Amino acid sequence: RTGLVWRLPGIPARPVARGCVRGRGDSAGKVPASNILASAPSDKNLDAWQELGCRTTHCNLEVVHRSTLVFLATKPHILPGVLEEIRPAVGPYHIVVSLVAGVTIQTLQRLLPPRTKVLRIMPNLPCVVQAGAMVFSRGSNVGDEEAALLKSLLSSCGLCEEVPESYIDIHTGLSGSGVAYVYLFAEALAEGAVKMGMPGALASRIAAQTLLGAAKMLLETGEHPAKLRGDVCTPGGTTIYALHQLEKGALRATVMDAVEAATNRACDMAKD
Numbered sequence: 001r002t003g004l005v006w007r008l009p010g011i012p013a014r015p016v017a018r019g020c021v022r023g024r025g026d027s028a029g030k031v032p033a034s035n036i037l038a039s040a041p042s043d044k045n046l047d048a049w050q051e052l053g054c055r056t057t058h059c060n061l062e063v064v065h066r067s068t069l070v071f072l073a074t075k076p077h078i079l080p081g082v083l084e085e086i087r088p089a090v091g092p093y094h095i096v097v098s099l100v101a102g103v104t105i106q107t108l109q110r111l112l113p114p115r116t117k118v119l120r121i122m123p124n125l126p127c128v129v130q131a132g133a134m135v136f137s138r139g140s141n142v143g144d145e146e147a148a149l150l151k152s153l154l155s156s157c158g159l160c161e162e163v164p165e166s167y168i169d170i171h172t173g174l175s176g177s178g179v180a181y182v183y184l185f186a187e188a189l190a191e192g193a194v195k196m197g198m199p200g201a202l203a204s205r206i207a208a209q210t211l212l213g214a215a216k217m218l219l220e221t222g223e224h225p226a227k228l229r230g231d232v233c234t235p236g237g238t239t240i241y242a243l244h245q246l247e248k249g250a251l252r253a254t255v256m257d258a259v260e261a262a263t264n265r266a267c268d269m270a271k272d
């Protein structure tokens with residue numbers, strides 16, 4: 001519906017908004033930018049929203065007054081103060097969507113009026129290129145209609161699945177934060193090539209295309225990664241020599257540890 005308004009600034013909110021906005025060249029989004037109202041305390045954080053064609057304000061309450069759908073995307077420790085500020089303006093017709101890591105639906109429901117419709121999503125940065133991976137969970141006042149609305153809106157940002165809330169922190173460790181691990185891997189791939197004599201810009205482009213192609217094949221073939229990895233390993237060839245080095249460096253265990261650490265951190269943030 002028109003009059004859709006988003007509250008929120010910040011890097012992760014912008015990708016989600018970008019992925020949803022209609023009529024920006026390659027964008028298949030559903031929301032006219034002029035229907036989005038973003039608020040942040042300083043102009044610095046609003047410039048990018050204005051570039052997207054969205055309206056902006058410094059007043060969180062203005063957004064809530066003029067909106068149906070309200071996205072919360074502050075840092076976790078800021079959120080309780082913002083909820084206290086907007087609480088008097090939140091009614092049963094609002095749909096409040098939090099993408100704040102580590103803050104549970106129970107906490108959001110406790111800090112908002114009793115009948116508030118609350119959903120929690122965990123997006124990731126590639127929403128900006130409409131290749132995001134998102135999960136969401138709904139609070140007790142949310143019906144199928146609101147869940148379907150959110151899913152339909154976000155589907156232009158990439159994969160979007162409804163999951164039990166206990167998966168949201170795991171998704172944060174796997175994918176919300178996981179994007180950063182992949183960038184680190186891309187950087188390391190390119191640096192290896194630079195070490196061997198390839199120019200950096202070319203190495204970076206090839207590293208990115210290698211990740212993209214590998215991910216596309218995983219999704220399109222539905223094969224287990226171990227099967228595709230095996231397909232690349234010519235007996236006695238180059239790949240198995242490289243994999244041996246990666247196993248000696250405990251890449252697999254290290255990545256598992258990383259997912260575990262980020263998931264645990266998301267759980268702990270709920271207690272901060």
Ligand SMILES: NC(=O)C1=CN([C@@H]2O[C@H](COP(=O)(O)OP(=O)(O)OC[C@H]3O[C@@H](n4cnc5c(N)ncnc54)[C@H](O)[C@@H]3O)[C@@H](O)[C@H]2O)C=CC1
Pocket residue numbers: 008009010011012013039040041042045060073074075076078082099100101102122123124125176
């Ligand atoms: N960075 C990422 O890839 C992802 C981040 N998240 C979540 O998104 C949230 C924001 O993270 P980042 O964007 O990385 O941080 P950020 O610092 O870039 O964004 C936070 C935004 O909150 C705004 N803000 C501060 N005080 C405010 C207030 N009183 N009222 C309204 N807005 C206020 C700031 O202006 C800033 O634009 C966090 O809760 C994080 O857990 C979730 C998924 C992915």
Ligand SMILES: O=C(O)[C@@H]1CCC=N1
Pocket residue numbers: 101172176177
């Ligand atoms: O680092 C963080 O806490 C946020 C949540 C997922 C990605 N960035």
